[in-house]
Amino acid sequence: DAGVIQSPRHEVTEMGQEVTLRCKPISGHNSLFWYRQTMMRGLELLIYFNNNVPIDDSGMPEDRFSAKMPNASFSTLKIQPSEPRDSAVYFCASSPGAPGREKLFFGSGTQLSVL
Amino acid sequence: QQQVKQSPQSLIVQKGGIPIINCAYENTAFDYFPWYQQFPGKGPALLIAIRPDVSEKKEGRFTISFNKSAKQFSLHIMDSQPGDSATYFCAASKGSSNTGKLIFGQGTTLQVKP
Numbered sequence: 001d002a003g004v005i006q007s008p009r010h011e012v013t014e015m016g017q018e019v020t021l022r023c024k025p026i027s028g029h030n031s032l033f034w035y036r037q038t039m040m041r042g043l044e045l046l047i048y049f050n051n052n053v054p055i056d057d058s059g060m061p062e063d064r065f066s067a068k069m070p071n072a073s074f075s076t077l078k079i080q081p082s083e084p085r086d087s088a089v090y091f092c093a094s095s096p097g098a099p100g101r102e103k104l105f106f107g108s109g110t111q112l113s114v115l
Numbered sequence: 116q117q118q119v120k121q122s123p124q125s126l127i128v129q130k131g132g133i134p135i136i137n138c139a140y141e142n143t144a145f146d147y148f149p150w151y152q153q154f155p156g157k158g159p160a161l162l163i164a165i166r167p168d169v170s171e172k173k174e175g176r177f178t179i180s181f182n183k184s185a186k187q188f189s190l191h192i193m194d195s196q197p198g199d200s201a202t203y204f205c206a207a208s209k210g211s212s213n214t215g216k217l218i219f220g221q222g223t224t225l226q227v228k229p
Contacts, residue, residue: 004158033216043159043204043219056216091158102147102208104217106158 004107006092012113018080021110024073025094033104034067034077035091043091049075082114119207121220128195129228136190136223138205143186145207149217150179150190153202162203163190195227 005024013019025032033048047057049069057067064083069075079086089111093104120139128134138148149164165172165179165188172179176193192199202224206217 042221045216045218048216093158102149102164102217103161104151104159106160108156108158 004092004094004105006090006107006110008110009108010111010113012115013082014115015083016081017114018078019082019086019112019114021077021090021092021112023075023077023092023107025075025092026096026105027073028096029094029105030097031095032069032075033093033095034075035093035106037089037091037109038087046077079112082112084114087112087114119205119218119220121205121223123223124221125224125226127226127228130196132195132227134192134195134199134225134227136203136205136225137187138189138207138220139185139187140207141186142207142209144209145218147208148179148181148188149206150177151204151206151219153204153222159204192225195225197227197229200225200227 004026007022011019031048031050034046036044036046044059046059047067048055052069052072065079067077089109091106091109093106095104122137126134146167150162151159152162153159163174163177163179165181167183170181178191179188181188190203202222204222205220208217
């Protein structure tokens with residue numbers, strides 16, 4: 001299994017531009033999570049999906065952030081318009097159905113820099 | 116109540132030493148406590164996890180100690196090696212119908228010197 005695949009690995013953009021981050025979870029996993037990692041705030045859960053349905057988006061910082069999961073094998077996190085304070089590493093993670101559903105498998109992340 | 120507080124922020128030990136990382140939580144509904152290990156440029160990976168019905172769990176050189184009354188748990192790394200140098204995160208989640216929603220601590224950067 002290739003694991004959780006995220007793209008791009010690095011993204012540099014200018015303030016005000018739209019940014020789209022992509023994630024392919026591990027096949028057969030029912031839950032998908034988007035986390036953001038910064039030095040100041042650590043790992044923050046932004047949103048998670050169960051069976052492609054958004055369950056909790058309370059961590060999404062503001063309306064500029066949106067996430068979709070159109071099918072079981074693909075999810076996107078979009079920031080529009082982007083701001084310098086959005087610079088962070090964004091991780092996607094997936095987890096299997098019970099048993100073992102607590103175990104999260106993380107991708108390698110997308111390093112986002114907004115200039 | 117949703118926070119998980121982790122300390123220390125960074126730790127340096129000599130090879131063979133036993134680094135200890137501590138975490139504290141407030142929400143008594145938490146019932147699953149994993150530790151994740153992260154190397155530079157990689158995502159976190161599950162290292163070891165414990166539930167509150169046991170006070171200790173050991174996997175290889177890694178041990179979790181859990182104190183339910185104090186709402187604290189810690190990670191011990193026996194005979195630490197330079198390859199253990201990484202960032203370690205404790206986490207917690209709640210609910211019998213666990214969907215995997217983890218609350219992470221701030222992380223501890225460990226350096227093991229040769």
